[in-house]
C-alpha cells in the first residue's frame with residue numbers, strides 16, 4: 001500500500017497580529033502546501049491520502065477553503081485515491097465544538113468521533129492493498145487514550161492506524177497540551193505496521209519497527225516551527241522493507257536568525273550589513289531544498305552603540321521594514337531585548353564593590369587562574385566528561401558574555417557611564 005501522510009494543516013488560521021497582506025499570504029500558503037501534498041499523491045499514484053487531524057485551526061471554515069478542499073477531494077477521487085481524515089482537537093467532529101461539515105465526495109472518509117473506522121484501501125484494479133483504521137476527536141478536550149480503542153488487526157496486508165494524539169516521551173510534546181495521550185510502549189505492540197500521527201508539529205519518527213511517525217505541521221505557522229515542513233510518502237509491503245520519505249512542501253519557511261556581533265555597528269547601514277552577512281552565512285550553512293518565502297525573526301543581542309534606537313519600537317519597525325527588502329523576506333520581526341550599551345568592562349573591573357569583585361572572579365576563571373571546585377552538578381549537566389580540562393572549557397563557554405550581563409543587570413541604565 002502506497003500513501004501520503006499529512007497532519008496539522010490548520011487551514012484558516014487567523015495569523016492575528018500581522019499585516020493583512022502577510023496574513024493573506026500565510027493562509028494561502030497553508031492551502032498551497034495541502035495542494036502540493038495532493039499533487040504528490042497524484043504524481044506518485046498512491047492508494048490513500050491520510051490526514052491525521054487539525055485540518056482546520058478551529059470553527060472558522062472560510063468559503064475559499066471549503067471550495068478549495070472539495071476540489072482537492074475531487075482530484076483525489078478522479079485518481080482513485082481514498083482520503084481518510086481523522087479529526088483532531090482543533091477540528092473536532094461534533095458540530096457544537098468543531099467546524100461545519102463539508103459535503104465531501106464519496107472517496108473521502110471522515111472519522112469524526114471516538115469510534116474506530118476500519119477502511120479498506122484498494123488499488124486501481126479494485127484489489128485490496130491494505131487497511132487504515134482511523135479514530136477521531138468529537139470534542140476539543142479528549143483526555144482518553146484513543147489508541148486503546150483500536151481493534152487488534154489481523155491478516156497479511158499492511159495495517160495503518162490514523163489518529164491525532166500526544167505520545168508520551170516524544171521530543172517537542174511538552175509544547176502541546178496533553179490531548180488524547182497515548183503510550184509509546186502500547187503503540188509498539190498493538191499490531192499495526194504504521195502509526196500515522198498528528199498533533200506534534202515537528203516531523204519525527206518515534207519508532208521504526210513498527211513505524212510510529214508524526215508528519216509535523218504541513219506548513220509552519222509560528223516562529224517555533226522552523227525548518228522544512230511537509231508530508232510523508234510511504235510504501236508498505238509485506239515483501240520488502242517499507243520506504244518512507246519526507247517531502248518538503250511548505251511554500252513559506254520560518255527561521256530565527258541570532259546576531260550577536262554588533263558592537264561595531266554604529267549606523268543603520270552597518271547594522272543591516274552585519275545582519276545581511278549573518279543571513280547569507282546561515283542560508284549557506286543550511287541551504288533549503290526548495291525556494292521558500294521566509295518569515296524571519298532577527299534576534300539581536302550583546303553590546304551595541306545603537307542600543308537606545310533598538311529599544312525604540314518605531315526604530316525597530318523601520319529596521320524590520322528595510323530588512324524585509326534587504327533579505328528578500330515575506331516578513332521580518334526584530335527582537336532586541338538582549339541588546340545593551342557597550343560597556344567599559346576594564347573600568348568596572350577596578351571597582352571596589354561587589355560588581356568589581358565578580359568581574360575579577362570571571363576574568364580569573366576565564367584565564368584558568370581560579371577553579372570553582374564546588375560547582376552545582378546541575379550547572380554542569382551539559383559537560384560531556386568529568387576531566388578537569390573539559391569542565392574548565394565548559395565553564396569558560398558558560399561565562400561567554402557574562403561580564404556585560406553582570407554590568408548591565410547590576411547598573412541598568414547607568415551601565416554605559
Ligand SMILES: [Mn+2]
Pocket residue numbers: 008010054090199200
Ligand atoms: Mn495541531
